[in-house]
Amino acid sequence: MTKNRNGQRRSLDDADINFIRNLPKGEGYYIDGEFSMLTFNYNRGIGNHSEIGITANYNSYGGRLLDGFIYNFHDAIGTGQQGRNHAANNQVQVVLARDNGNDIVLAERPSNGGFGDPSIYLRTAFPLPYFDWKGKLSIGVKPPLMSERKFLSSGSWDGGFQLTLNKQKLLNTFTINTGYIYTGSFKQTHFNPPSLPYLNLGWLHRYKKNPNTRSQIQLLLAEHPYRDLVDSDLSELQFLLTLGMKWKLNSGTLGMAVSENILNFDNTSDVIVHLSWEHFN
Template sequence: MRFPIKRVSAAVVLLLAVWGRPCQAESLAVTPFYTFNQSPLVQIYGLPAAESAVVQQPGKAWTLVALDVANSYLKRESARESLLVDGEGERITLALRYGVAQRGELGMDLPLVAYNGGIFDGFIEDWHEFFGLPQGQRPGAPKGQLRFEYAKDGRQRLDMDRDGIGLGDVRLNGGWQLYHDGGANPVALALRTSLKLPTGSSSRLTGSGSTDLALWLTGSSDYALPGRWGHATVFAAAGGLAMTDGQVLKQQHKNLAGFGTLGLGWSPADSFALKAQLSGHSAFFRDSAFSELSSGAMQVIFGGTVAFSPRTTLDIALSEDVTVGASPDVALHLGVGHQF
């Protein structure tokens, strides 16, 4: 089945136009998309989303239900190694953040991870053709196949071809407000941390088998634009991730990784914002001649936010791999957030 990209684009434009009316709310906060590299060999580890630079106020809560759909195809072979990543993954995340002190926040992420042959192979070929992007090996590849495998020196180190859904690795989160200038859309800086627990299955690639600790800074600065042009926001994040050995490509897995995000958003109305961000991280694996394993990844993520009410928002985004093969070719992100 082939997805007509022009119809998909028209539907997105229509949705944004319908919800682009003022919702009589305070200025819409522009925050990073709550997503990260959805490669099946990366999303199982504790790589975090950048998150907002503003933590929740005491007694206030924010919830998010996010859906990430990522379609990957990568085939590499050499005299010593072979790698095949062919399939589609869905990650559903229920996130909660709660203000527990004047500057403190606690939270939890509960993910469900599914894999299957997918339906987006044709859509991605249309997407690449429409924008003149390289197709790689996709046109000649089987459609609707699920197969993740890696072999080195005659030894099979990864082999997963079973579809299904399962609990992913639960994350416990914390945040501390380092600076806030008091504005509605402020200049702000927060220190955030995340502890990922090995609650998923490493054999089904819903978890890594490792316990991971992430620590990062996230900041944002908002600027009022002249006339009726609304406001613009610049946001950024940078940090590090420490991981135990885990069970996925254990002999080649690295225990330390760095990551970062840089983005820009523009909100011309109280109910609508356009956003784009560049997110990257260092390599999660070593001892491979394939750059898709032993080099870092970079993604561009673009889309927007619509506000259904002063407290409820919807993020819609697409991501494209900048470093080809190290992240999915195309990924869709939807996130419904609500403030209590």
């Protein structure tokens, strides 16, 4: 496909889509798009050790805010563009070929975006008397409430649990986070993603000379949800490295971070930029 574009940047046309759909099993895929998410999270304590919370995400499809950053980043580290420079800017297109004929084809952005399904969870803390660690267990569900047509809901219930262990020592906090996500089917596209475990390792460092400034390193290990459809670098095990900073201010905490897959630069997501604001009462 790169060859027949003559060095031009353009969207997929019908001929391109048919070409992808007719590729051998595991090779028929194309994913291009920028996805932005604004997350609102509210927690309320219950007693001394538990809390309930709700998370709502505002999703946006399209845009090209990060395109230049992604191109420059991959040039700087020497991996090349791998065809990124031939994909259209400000476009959302997805093609996934499947054996059963129910191919997933998204020729244009499904909508401008909107609020997705909310998540509701219960979290409780517990001590570990024989170790110098503290634990938290979270259980949550995501009911299908929003529009499937606008790709704001899968149309099915999702659920999962998360176990978090953390240890604080002087200026450092170490975190082990693992969980399992039970995903429902995407009814509109007849896609049943696998339920996947994950492991997240974190290190938060507070600077002695400036205690309101903290640096953060996280490593996420997880299998890719397209592993049964795509036999390529796209679906390999993800090693997502996140580097970030946090600044504690009078009214809250400001955070900034960047994520990249450190072993496979063809894997989605190419680059993830995080901005966060935390306010406590």
